[in-house]
Amino acid sequence: MVVATAEQLVFIWDLNKVTQNVFEPVNFVKSTVSSPSSAIACFSDGKGYMLGAVEGRACVRNVDLNLGKFNFQEDFIYKCHRKEEQ
DSSP states (O other), X not given: OEEEOTTSEEEEOOHHHHTTTOOSOSEEEEOSSSSOEEEEEEOTTSSEEEEEETTSEEEEXXXXXXXXXXXXXXXXXXXXOOOOOO
């Protein structure tokens, strides 16, 4: 499970450990977008997550959600809303 907080932190929990009364996150990282998060979703294969921010930016984070290990070399951020200037 991946959770984004108002303090721009992203926590990763292994739900198998939660069922064993271990409530510590597997890992956490500071969000790479500068504004508050508006949405977060895990990849279906458990290899990362995507985080959307209120300013229209989105970041893709590659992480093994089962182990909580990040792969920062393949991460990227992009701006969703673009206007062409006339």
